[in-house]
Amino acid sequence: MKLTILHVADIKLDPFSGMGRIAYFWKKAFEEAGHEFIHLGKEEVKTNHPSQFPKQAYKLFRLKYAAKKPDVILAHEPVSGIFIGKNIPVALFSHGIEQREWNLRNKVYKQFHDPVSFKSKILFPVWRLVNCNKGLKKANLLLLSNKEDQTYAIQKYNRKCNDIVIFRNGVKEDFLANCITKEKTGECVIGFAATWxxxxxxxxxxxxxxxxxxxxxxxxWLLFGTVFPKEDILKEFPTELHSKIDIVSTFNEYEEKSLYEKCDIFILPSFFEGQSLALLQGMASGLCCITSDNCAQLDLIQHRINGLLFKTGDFEDLSDQIELAINNPKFRNKLGENARESVIDRKWNVVSKEVVRQIEQIA
Known part of the structure; x- marks a missing residue:
């Protein structure tokens, strides 16, 4: 049976971005399965601020698609609440539960972040988290990105395990093709791929x-995809280290794989993640990956088996794990080989079909 899926998220479908890449491959999988996939995102819903997106997206839905009545609304967490109660099944997808991140940022990891302004403390929960929490409580299906989020949803929103699916993100096929184990000698290159x-x-x-x-x-150090300019980032490092730091603020789709190939070690020291595409690509590239022990990193990395974990926020532990990898090249290479093997089944066409099957079940 052909379904009409309405996908709502404040993003642009783009195979070369983060969230946009995930949605792009989902769309492709739905269409290959014979379904119609309608996207309401940045290009379709014009706003001046993200706070306006849910209402404007719903307004456009009422204007153009309500009469047609889609079979399922596949909604990003921050927009999900406004589509609840419309007599259409809602599947909420989250790339990291936002209420959980907000709590961690303001409590557990407060010392590691810039202070949150009084205005943001008041307004952010109103314009952002209210919709998130309503969707997390009442959506027909929760597509979550890691087990920590699953546990949080069960405990905070009284959700049942049967209402939750942990979806898998994918890896581009060229990352899995012809990966050669590194036999480099000399100085190690440590890679980091994320907004700074x-x-x-x-x-x-x-x-x-x-x-x-x-x-x-x-x-x-090779820092890429940082978005912020090189000169701004270098100010945070001692001057004597600048010659040891390469910064690529932006790159195109043809350069992405080659940047990973320049690295020997990949680090992801995040305090909060959903399910990092950068980490998955580091693993697919056969790199020794060193990550903080939270979120999907715990689902993906087994310490000393296919990577190394360090205590979140502990730079001494992070330093120790990096030294271990640097001083033991054979061990480092073995971790990289195991990492690649553990994501070998994560081609986008495989993992996206898994999402399609879950949505078909609630239509």
Whole structure:
């Protein structure tokens, strides 16, 4: 039976971005299964601020699609609440439960983040989290990205296990093709791929870089996809380290794989994630991946088997794990080989079909 799926998220479908990449491959899988996939996103819903998106998206839905009545609304967490109670099944997808991240940022990991302004403390829960929480409580299906979020949804929103699916993100096929184990000697290149923001653990990176340099451990740093300009990021590092740091603020789809190939170690020191595409690509590239022990990193990485975990927020532990990888090249390579093997079944066409099957069950 052909279904009409209404996908609502404040993003652009784009095979070369983060959330946009996930949605792009979902769309492709739904259409290959014979379904209609309608996307309401950044290009379709014009707003001046993200707070306006849910109401404007619902208004456009009422204007153009309510009469047709889609079979399922596949809604990103922050827009999900406004579509509840419309007599259409709602599947909420989350790339990290936002209420959980907000609580962690303001309590457990408060010391690692910039202070939240009084205005944001008041307004953000109103314009963002109210919709999230309504959807998480009442959506027919929750598509979550890691087991920590699953546990949180069960405990906070009284959801049943049968209402929750942990979906898998994918890896581009060229990352899985012809991966050659590194036999490099000399200085290690440590890679980091993310926007340069504190949630991603950038403060830990600057501390670790200084500590390794003080110990005369010879490494280079490759920071890519940082968005912010090179000169702004370098200000956070001691001047004497600047020659050891390569920064690629943006890159195109043809450069992505080659950036990973330049690395020997990949780090993800984030305080909060959904299910990191950057980590999956590091694993698919056969790199020794060192990650913080939270969110989907715990689902993907088994310590000392297919990567290394460090205690979230502990730069000394992160430094120790990096030193372990640097000083043991054979062990490092073995971890990379195991990492690649553990994601070999995550081609986008495989994992996206899994999502299609889950949505078909609630239509």
């Amino acid at each position: 923001i504190k949630r991603k653990g950038t403060g830990l990176i600057t501390k670790v870089a200084k500590k390794l340099a003080d110990q005369d451990i010879n490494v280079k």
